[in-house]
Amino acid sequence: MSDAYATTDRLVSAESNVYDRGLDATIALSVVGFALGMVTLVGLVPLDAGGSALTGAFATLLAVVVGAVGISGLASYTGVAPITSQRVRGIGIGLVVSAVSLAVLAVALPVTMATLLGVVLLVEALALVAAGATSRAGVVDTEPNMSAGLLAGSVFGAVGLAFGTVIGGALVGFGSPLWAVVALATGAFLLAVTVLPREDVGSTASPALVVATLGLVVVTGVVGVGWQWNPQTLSGGFTGSAVIPVFLLFGTLLSAWSAAKCRAGFGARGREYGAFLVINLNAFLMVAVMATIVLFVTLKGVGYAVHGITVGALTLLVVLSPALVGAVQFARSPAGTSDWNTGVRQLFRVLPLALVGSLGTVLAGVLLTGSTLRYAFTYVVQVNRAGETIDTAITVTPDATVGTLLLIAPALLLAVAFFRAFGSLRSVGTQSARTGSVRQAVPTAILGLVALIGCFLVVGPSPFGLPLGGTLGFAAVVAGTLAAGALAVLPLAGVLASNGSSLAASAQDEAPLFTLGVFGGLGLLTAALVLQPVAAVNPLVGPVNLVPAVALLGAVASLAVAVLTTAARRGSEETITRRLLAEETRLGLVGAAGFTALVGLHVAVTGVSFTVLGVSVANEGSLSWPMVMQAYIPLGLEPGGIMPAIVGTVWLVVGATLFAVPLGLGAAVFLTEYAEQGRFTALVEIATNALWSTPSIVFGLFGAAFLIPRLGGDESLLAGMLVLGFMLLPLVLITSREAIKSVPNEYRDASTALGVTQWETIKSVVLPAAMPGVITGVILGVGRIAGETAPLILVLGSTLNATNAVDVVGGFRFVARPPFVVNDALLTASASLPTQVWAVIAAGVSGSPQMGWATAFILLMVVLTFYAVGITARTYFRRKLDYE
Amino acid sequence: MSDSINTETSTDAQASTGTQASTDGESPGIQTTAGESEERVREEWTQYQFDGAAKLSVEDLNVWYGDDHALKDVSMEIPENSVTALIGPSGCGKSTYLRCLNRMNDRIKAARVDGSVELEGTEIYDSNANLVELRKRIGMVFQSPNPFPKSIRENISYGPRKHGDINKGLLARLFGRDDTEAEAELVERSLKQAALWDEVSDRLDDNALGLSGGQQQRLCIARCLAVDPEVILMDEPASALDPIATSKIEDLVEELSKEYTVVIVTHNMQQAARISDQTAVFLTGGELVEYDDTDKIFENPESQRVEDYITGKFG
Structure with a gap:
């Protein structure tokens, strides 16, 4: 080993000394300064705040910092989440020190926010100079390089050039060429200061100079809050309120970088820590920008958007039920083994359950006591250009009515969730001859009902004047419903009547009855339910409708089975029995949720509400959300809502997706799997990329000039769907091609070698493997088109404050001549959220700006909902490919 | 997919091109790796006599990748159940040859195959050949x-399902033909x-991706067996595996x-x-x-080059 390597560094660094702690504090101060820069940039705290406003702001900062550091410190101290890093500890202490000193300064000195921010920069600069000098003097153990390097040098040179330009322009004016000399001199000076001395001086002196300059300019008031600079060459100008936060962001980033280099002792490790810090702050900045946008729109719009919400407690409970099941699942997942942490993790896992439970209890309390929960607030609308405050409230009423949609959706969700967890009860228990024959008969019966549905659909309920529907259909519905009811109670009856030694034993013996009862019952009842409106009958038993009554019976019986098997499971020891009973419980829950959904479906189909014990299921639910559920009310006191625009946007996205995804995916499959790779595919690729970057207004013009004359001559929903579909198409094509290309060739080889044809291979191996990528493309594309405004103005019209929504589902009519299906709703103009926002806010069409913000907020929510759906789908497909 | 040349094959092709370039100057017409002696291949060296029927008989098989002549006039008969x-x-064309036997080379657009391969007397390069049936019989x-x-279950039943031998769709379940x-x-x-x-x-x-490498390879063999083939082609099945997994695969092959x-x-x-009964070099x-x-090849080969190769003088 040569002498050059003789003086190696220590393998383990020593405990922090004063130098280290000081630099940790400097970094912490930079972080605080950076945060303050962002806070002031978005105007959360004004720059000219002084006195109590300033004290309040810093008290909040102190509380936030002390809280965060305190909790982490406590967790570390008790050993829950030990923090071993010296640097993290140092920064934690530094954060508290910075926050405390800033708060003290804010109280003690009669200054404004801006001055205080300048002081922050000056302190930073001083700390950097001190650190650099300490290192250069050899007091501390550092390992600096020969120079800070040309990259850093040129960056500071450029900064110097910019500074020099401004200073020169301010001193001698841009009229004389002297400003250029000043600029060049400053740039060269900073470059030299950075590059020429040893690294510890070079990478502290220049940032210190820059930061000190910025700080001085702010503290001395050269650039104050009221400062304004309007260069003649620019149409805009710079104001102090925008420039000072930017100074702060830039200055703190610089000093954080420099302090981090000092802290890690310069050299390679110094560069590493510096880059780490800057990149982290950068990422933080980006996230903060996005969060700010969402938060800003939400704050502006949420008050108006949620005005007047009234909801029944029972409805909320029903909607909450999937969350409850999810929370239970979460609580059941294992909590790990590490001794101390187990308790904490268990606590953490139980928390969501506790939260949902407390919410549910509050709602149940509302239901039982009949009292009303009410949160009152005000919102502002614009009436005759004057703000008018309107009182409103969010109310939870003890109404026990549930709307059909709000019943069906959670019930179906739960049924599917339980079914997915359900394995199979195949080949367990004693398969008697009688159950065998019933098992055979159930599909036959369902098929018979389906055939009857088909008949009535084709010939109508009373062909040639014969009341077939009233007789045959009625009998079939009654028989099917009763049979379904019998099947649904079968598992319960079987278990109770069985002469097994214990509950567990009888549940095990009668296992074949479970699948038969639940699935057979659900299938038969669904068929009978669909037959009902087709045959135009609705059998009653006394005052009660037969079908929902039986469905309710099925739900109760299934729930009873679930409870029974759970009870039996608690008393059973054997693993296999326990596993079987768990399956049966899940099956019971599938039945309960499924039959409940059928109750809702019956009400939705027939429109007759169903009441039992004061709880009723009705088409008119107890949820009222004026902004989302109402249309505009002309000349009304209440302005109403934007339901037509929401419906329009949802239909636009659905239509565009239905149009573009099959086309794009099909083209991608052809181009990637079948077509010869050559000029043609290259040309298509270029064309798609060009199409993707085509401005949206061009698409709009195309739609207006080409589609609309061919689609009835008026602005229409269909034209909007098609234009948005055209815009979505290239992205779907590009991402699908990439996704299909990235499927490994081994899969195709393996499939071909098994003698599977190419199309089957694509269908069952390539596309499933490419699905997550395809969905990513669709998510991105939907995000773009959902908020697209320009083409919609041209092809959809900018219907403002529409009074009714397009009824696409109900608009379908079947006719006897081509094209056989027509839908007038698709050919009418519709409202949409983006055009509504544009018309209200940008174009100044009459209406309250508050309503515009609320519309923007709801548009954001709609897009995020589409995202959530897409991301769920992607996760589902990805999980199928993963081996976790 | 059209540009999808299997890695193995393409390296083979590249390797032989490289050899051609490096040796062309010295001895035009004969391509050799370094250290390989020159000799003419005699026809009787490849005349292998065996008892029983030939499962596959290959005659004058030539393969080109573009201009590259990858396989030259190969004729051999492969006996049944052995x-x-x-x-x-590397680059001698053995993988290319193997892929010719179930027409996997069809998937490579640049490959051109000339000659005859018969499976129990039926020409598989016939223009009317049923590729699905062929690959079912030759896995x-x-x-x-x-x-x-x-x-794992879906991997095994994939082939039979796609060939319609196993029906598990919704319709089949509804009609009770599950x-x-x-x-x-x-x-x-x-x-x-x-043996899995x-x-x-x-x-x-x-x-199935959660299995270990050796288990995955045996799963692939099981997947191949599930379509009930008569011939199984294996392209270096153990080269990516550790010794224990390799010995398992070898036992399985026997x-x-x-x-x-x-x-x-x-x-x-x-x-x-x-593991082999007969060997082609x-x-x-x-x-x-x-x-x-195999014994003859490894103990007393006719060709000097084969002896050199087996004793490790080149290759």
């Missing part, structure tokens, strides 16, 4: 394990044949040769000597140099 090993240095296992990202039992039997039989059943029987619904005709490409000469330039009983 293990035939193909050995030779293939690849160099690196390539299970589908599906469950083949779940048949599928379970098939999965169990195939996995037992591939004991290791995976309790997690058939787990994703076991399979009782019922199936196995053709196996290998780089490992000990492996060829251990391909040498640089895509020629079949010698084809005979």
